[in-house]
Amino acid sequence: MEKILIIDFGGQYNQLIARRVRECNVYCEVKPWTTPLDQLKAFNPIGIIFTGGPNSVYLDDSPQIDPDIFNWGVPILGICYGCQLMAHALGGQVTPAQDDSAREYGKTDTWYDTSCKLFQGLPAQGVSWMSHGDYMAKVPQGFALTARSDACPNVAIADESRGFYGVQFHPEVNHTRHGVDMIRNFLYEVCHAHGDWTMGDYKNTAIAQLREKIGSGKVLLALSGGVDSSVAAALLAEAVGSQLTCVFVDHGLMRLNEGDEVEEAFAQWDLNFVRVDGADRFLKRLAGVEEPEHKRKIIGEEFIRVFEEESKKIGAVDFLAQGTIYPDVIESGAGEAAVIKSHHNVGGLPDYVDFKEIVEPLRMLFKDEVRQLGRELGLPEYLVSRQPFPGPGLAIRIIGDITKEKADALRLADAIFQEEMARAGEDKCANQYFAVLTNTRSVGVMGDGRTYDYTLALRAVTTSDFMTADWARLPYDLLDRVSSRIVNEVRGINRIVYDITSKPPATIEWE
Ligand code: XMP
Numbered sequence: 107m108e109k110i111l112i113i114d115f116g117g118q119y120n121q122l123i124a125r126r127v128r129e130c131n132v133y134c135e136v137k138p139w140t141t142p143l144d145q146l147k148a149f150n151p152i153g154i155i156f157t158g159g160p161n162s163v164y165l166d167d168s169p170q171i172d173p174d175i176f177n178w179g180v181p182i183l184g185i186c187y188g189c190q191l192m193a194h195a196l197g198g199q200v201t202p203a204q205d206d207s208a209r210e211y212g213k214t215d216t217w218y219d220t221s222c223k224l225f226q227g228l229p230a231q232g233v234s235w236m237s238h239g240d241y242m243a244k245v246p247q248g249f250a251l252t253a254r255s256d257a258c259p260n261v262a263i264a265d266e267s268r269g270f271y272g273v274q275f276h277p278e279v280n281h282t283r284h285g286v287d288m289i290r291n292f293l294y295e296v297c298h299a300h301g302d303w304t305m306g307d308y309k310n311t312a313i314a315q316l317r318e319k320i321g322s323g324k325v326l327l328a329l330s331g332g333v334d335s336s337v338a339a340a341l342l343a344e345a346v347g348s349q350l351t352c353v354f355v356d357h358g359l360m361r362l363n364e365g366d367e368v369e370e371a372f373a374q375w376d377l378n379f380v381r382v383d384g385a386d387r388f389l390k391r392l393a394g395v396e397e398p399e400h401k402r403k404i405i406g407e408e409f410i411r412v413f414e415e416e417s418k419k420i421g422a423v424d425f426l427a428q429g430t431i432y433p434d435v436i437e438s439g440a441g442e443a444a445v446i447k448s449h450h451n452v453g454g455l456p457d458y459v460d461f462k463e464i465v466e467p468l469r470m471l472f473k474d475e476v477r478q479l480g481r482e483l484g485l486p487e488y489l490v491s492r493q494p495f496p497g498p499g500l501a502i503r504i505i506g507d508i509t510k511e512k513a514d515a516l517r518l519a520d521a522i523f524q525e526e527m528a529r530a531g532e533d534k535c536a537n538q539y540f541a542v543l544t545n546t547r548s549v550g551v552m553g554d555g556r557t558y559d560y561t562l563a564l565r566a567v568t569t570s571d572f573m574t575a576d577w578a579r580l581p582y583d584l585l586d587r588v589s590s591r592i593v594n595e596v597r598g599i600n601r602i603v604y605d606i607t608s609k610p611p612a613t614i615e616w617e
Contacts, residue, residue, distance in 0.1 A: 108302055109132075110132055112134055113136075113141075113157065123289075126289050127155070128475065134155075159187035163200050169191075181271075183272070187238075193272060200241070215255060223291055233282065250263065312345075316465070324421075325424070331360070336480065336485060337480040337490070339427075340483040343377045351378040352377060352379050353417070354381045357499060393508075393509075405501055431468050432471055433472065435469055500516050500517065502615055502617040538614060539565065541564055574608070
């Protein structure tokens with residue numbers, strides 16, 4: 107398989123670069139700049155991309171690269187800091203921008219030299235996304251200037267004889283017009299890639315590797331019904347069939363018909379499917395608990411307890427499988443961020459279960475690749491394209507204390523919202539949408555009688571990373587239909603509100 111090596115200098119768009127490369131059907135991995143050169147060489151890439159980074163290359167403590175990398179004979183594309191690093195290392199000069207006009211942030215009109223392989227076939231003028239305060243005062247010997255902006259004559263540089271290219275802007279972000287085409291040009295025109303990264307091939311390779319690793323061993327997987335654990339389960343089922351046991355714990359706070367749907371989706375494989383109905387015990391432990399973090403903690407603990415009981419029944423297992431995906435792997439090295447919510451992911455690793463090894467078959471895949479793999483494996487579309495659903499489920503969408511009646515009402519209201527969103531085609535536009543049962547009751551009138559029932563909130567957001575989000579501008583007539591259906595069809599709810607706060611300052615979930 108052809109591979110691209112992405113060397114990470116701490117930039118904020120590093121994952122995006124990797125996704126773009128994979129979207130162009132070329133496999134890549136992100137490695138930290140501290141990785142020794144011999145290890146990088148062992149990876150055997152056909153090309154290298156240096157990412158951006160927050161530092162200035164001329165500072166003593168800034169991330170550097172072994173200069174021998176430039177004698178390796180592998181093409182390099184440097185982006186932003188990566189471009190400056192290459193210039194600095196090869197005898198150019200990078201300085202802080204003297205005046206503000208040479209600093210560039212945001213969308214910038216840019217002119218490209220389309221005889222350069224990187225810009226081949228693209229319009230000579232476009233818009234690029236800049237984010238740099240440093241300036242290449244002197245370009246290294248052998249490099250030509252291949253793009254300019256009003257403020258800067260050397261927006262891009264190239265030494266085509268050695269296959270070295272540098273851009274001051276970020277081709278990986280959507281704001282850069284034709285940015286992906288530039289990355290594709292680097293991969294196909296400069297590195298001569300053939301595009302051998304496809305999910306069909308990956309599926310077969312992954313199955314063969316899993317069979318080899320697992321042999322005749324037993325595998326245990328906590329199946330949550332979410333995309334990642336479902337695809338991991340399907341891949342393992344395909345690889346080792348009945349050696350796999352999936353434990354699906356229904357905590358009674360799932361969406362409508364969720365348990366049945368998951369069970370049905372896995373009926374096509376010869377695996378051991380254990381469905382545990384834990385609704386009573388979870389609801390009992392949650393009774394009277396109002397504080398969101400407390401709810402999360404109880405559900406996390408109880409889940410582990412149930413999982414432990416089930417795995418004891420199964421006996422010693424050789425492998426514990428997890429649906430870890432690539433962004434989790436890259437992010438695990440990230441710095442400390444303030445804990446807003448504990449995000450307990452039910453299905454996380456219980457550290458007491460008796461197993462020899464962990465298998466993480468999706469460890470190198472991005473979310474969209476996981477979905478694609480799920481389709482290749484024959485999982486139904488509703489499972490594969492499912493929106494995120496928090497591990498604690500409806501527990502954090504029922505404000506205040508939780509009862510079975512409230513969970514039932516919310517489940518039904520949420521299903522109506524889901525159904526109408528799909529019918530209106532808005533499910534393709536909003537990235538997450540759900541109903542929240544508030545603990546506010548208000549007076550209403552139904553028929554000729556007074557009601558005093560709960561207020562339900564609808565929430566729909568657009569987001570690409572779930573770190574920030576905007577509220578979705580849903581059509582009024584859709585909101586109207588959802589509202590009248592819910593108050594008519596669900597007992598105990600007499601008022602509907604629509605949440606129009608973005609994140610920040612709100613969060614996506616209410617608790
Ligand atoms: P917030 O509410 O923090 O949510 O804006 C961001 C994303 O994370 C999901 N979320 C959770 N997922 N366990 C999970 O597995 C949790 O406790 C949890 N809390 C929030 C939320 O649905 C959204 O997609």
